[in-house]
Amino acid sequence: MCTGRPGWLTMSLRLGQYKKKLHQIYLPLMDVLDIDTSRQIVRVEPLVTMGQLSATLLSQGWTLPVVPELDDLTVGGLINGTGVETSSHIYGLFQHICVSYELILSDGSVVTCTKDNEPDLFYSVPWAHGTLGFLLSAEIRIIPAKKFVHLQYTPTYTLDDFIKKFTYESTRKDPHQFVEALAFGPDRSVLMVADMTDQPDPKKINKIGHYYKPWFYKHVETFLRKGPSEEYIPLQDYFHRHTRSLFWQLQYIIPFGNNQLFRYFLGWLMPPKVSLLKLTQGETIRKLYEEHQFIQDLMIPLNSLKEAIGVLHDTVKIYPIWLCPFLLHADPGMVHPQQDSGQMYVDVGLYGEPQVMGYQAARDTRKMEAYCRKTGGFQMLYADSYMTKDEFCEMFDHQLYDKMREQLNCKSAFPHVYDKVGRKTLL
Numbered sequence: 001m002c003t004g005r006p007g008w009l010t011m012s013l014r015l016g017q018y019k020k021k022l023h024q025i026y027l028p029l030m031d032v033l034d035i036d037t038s039r040q041i042v043r044v045e046p047l048v049t050m051g052q053l054s055a056t057l058l059s060q061g062w063t064l065p066v067v068p069e070l071d072d073l074t075v076g077g078l079i080n081g082t083g084v085e086t087s088s089h090i091y092g093l094f095q096h097i098c099v100s101y102e103l104i105l106s107d108g109s110v111v112t113c114t115k116d117n118e119p120d121l122f123y124s125v126p127w128a129h130g131t132l133g134f135l136l137s138a139e140i141r142i143i144p145a146k147k148f149v150h151l152q153y154t155p156t157y158t159l160d161d162f163i164k165k166f167t168y169e170s171t172r173k174d175p176h177q178f179v180e181a182l183a184f185g186p187d188r189s190v191l192m193v194a195d196m197t198d199q200p201d202p203k204k205i206n207k208i209g210h211y212y213k214p215w216f217y218k219h220v221e222t223f224l225r226k227g228p229s230e231e232y233i234p235l236q237d238y239f240h241r242h243t244r245s246l247f248w249q250l251q252y253i254i255p256f257g258n259n260q261l262f263r264y265f266l267g268w269l270m271p272p273k274v275s276l277l278k279l280t281q282g283e284t285i286r287k288l289y290e291e292h293q294f295i296q297d298l299m300i301p302l303n304s305l306k307e308a309i310g311v312l313h314d315t316v317k318i319y320p321i322w323l324c325p326f327l328l329h330a331d332p333g334m335v336h337p338q339q340d341s342g343q344m345y346v347d348v349g350l351y352g353e354p355q356v357m358g359y360q361a362a363r364d365t366r367k368m369e370a371y372c373r374k375t376g377g378f379q380m381l382y383a384d385s386y387m388t389k390d391e392f393c394e395m396f397d398h399q400l401y402d403k404m405r406e407q408l409n410c411k412s413a414f415p416h417v418y419d420k421v422g423r424k425t426l427l
């Protein structure tokens with residue numbers, strides 16, 4: 001079994017060919033069920049999207065501690081897959097802000113698991129991609145929101161200076177609420193730290209969410225020239241700052257999209273719906289993307305970042321690079337640090353056309369996957385994974401997952417997670 005959500009509706013690169021072979025279970029569950037401000041918990045169904053949830057919560061003065069920024073990402077996808085954002089250096093991944101999951105298992109029974117009740121199930125759901133049961137609802141923590149974020153930009157011009165400042169901001173004892181960086185070259189980066197506030201300086205307010213405003217990453221790049229700066233951005237605009245340009249992928253689809261005239265007259269049409277692009281994309285475009293684009297998020301320990309930037313420069317040479325620190329909790333399950341306590345990791349996001357000569361998708365992605373395993377890191381599974389099953393099992397800890405599959409009689413009910421996400425099985 002798998003969910004009946006069509007592959008073209010999802011925010012991953014894959015079309016979900018496995019869905020054709022499996023029995024599809026329709027789960028039209030798309031409601032925000034309850035906002036309990038005394039417990040600071042929101043109860044939601046799996047098809048609730050980030051755009052919908054952040055608008056609902058913000059209207060009441062609340063927000064999720066971690067808001068993955070593309071509007072169409074769903075709670076179900078973020079729990080059964082994963083989610084990360086610029087506040088993750090404090091709160092961890094999306095799974096770490098979840099308090100309970102209500103699931104329907106292969107025998108039809110419904111269970112609610114938390115870290116104290118059915119902990120094995122609770123810890124094995126994230127990253128299992130719906131191969132242990134179907135999610136019916138989840139309870140997620142919420143925190144009070146403010147109207148603006150005070151965002152400070154610091155350009156750096158050497159790799160060493162950048163690593164020093166980025167490491168400091170990611171690990172300091174009194175951290176800023178949001179930390180992110182964009183690397184525009186091996187030694188040209190802009191570090192951004194931000195905090196929520198209700199007292200913006202009116203002269204420094206920038207409503208970056210307006211449709212005629214420049215794409216956010218282009219705006220950030222200007223600070224390499226202008227030097228350090230600060231702004232006040234409406235919170236909702238901040239959360240969805242990379243939505244309008246799909247990070248920097250829209251430049252390949254609409255190359256003139258950031259042109260001033262285009263923005264003023266047609267900017268309100270942007271971004272195209274990812275699901276519409278997926279639904280209408282032909283086989284040729286799909287192949288072109290597969291062969292000429294490298295879209296991957298590698299989650300590696302922060303102390304490997306300097307080396308990783310060098311390796312990525314030599315292997316694919318793609319800029320900008322999205323850098324987002326996150327605290328990986330030492331919880332049981334498929335993804336945890338190699339040490340016994342939590343460890344600071346960084347999500348290294350590469351979304352673009354490799355500028356190296358002779359790039360070969362399968363060969364070079366495999367190289368990056370091997371490097372990621374060597375550092376003790378993980379690949380985000382919305383992207384194409386070319387690993388073999390053994391390599392996959394080396395990257396993701398299968399101990400608890402295998403135990404739960406055995407215990408819950410999953411083998412005849414759900415495919416193995418590798419058979420859902422592995423690229424080889426889709427060829």
Ligand SMILES: Cc1cc2nc3c(=O)[nH]c(=O)nc-3n(C[C@H](O)[C@H](O)[C@H](O)COP(=O)(O)OP(=O)(O)OC[C@H]3O[C@@H](n4cnc5c(N)ncnc54)[C@H](O)[C@@H]3O)c2cc1C
Pocket residue numbers: 030031032048052
């Ligand atoms: C993407 C998406 C996200 C959603 N998210 C949420 C969410 O977060 N929370 C939530 O609560 N819901 C959510 N919904 C569901 C939505 O709230 C319901 O579809 C709601 O019923 C839509 O209201 P409407 O005003 O568009 O009504 P309609 O769709 O026009 O009507 C809803 C029903 O009421 C009937 N009806 C309308 N008027 C009358 C009348 N005068 N007398 C008798 N019957 C009448 C209609 O025949 C129909 O059966 C979502 C839906 C979608 C598609």
Ligand SMILES: NC(=O)C1=CN([C@@H]2O[C@H](COP(=O)(O)OP(=O)(O)OC[C@H]3O[C@@H](n4cnc5c(N)ncnc54)[C@H](OP(=O)(O)O)[C@@H]3O)[C@@H](O)[C@H]2O)C=CC1
Pocket residue numbers: 001002003004005009010011012016027046068069070072073074075076077078080081082083084085129130131133134135136380381382420
């Ligand atoms: N900032 C970020 O963190 C970003 C994250 N992403 C990635 O995008 C993906 C989310 O995209 P989205 O379109 O929302 O999700 P998808 O529909 O792609 O779902 C992802 C996985 O979760 C499973 N799943 C979804 N809902 C349920 C459910 N109710 N019960 C059981 N399993 C379920 C799906 O199973 P099935 O195949 O059976 O439907 C699928 O394997 C995540 O993997 C995330 O990592 C992408 C961009 C940014």
Ligand SMILES: CC(C)=CCC[C@@H](C)[C@H]1CC[C@@]2(C)C3=C(CC[C@]12C)[C@@]1(C)CC[C@H](O)C(C)(C)[C@@H]1CC3
Pocket residue numbers: 011012013084246247248249274277278281285286289295297347349351380382
């Ligand atoms: C962890 C983080 C921040 C991840 C961000 C990932 C985005 C850059 C990804 C998510 C979905 C994504 C893979 C997508 C695409 C680009 C990169 C996206 C937006 C596009 C639009 C590229 C063009 C393709 O033809 C197609 C339409 C299939 C995909 C759809 C998904």
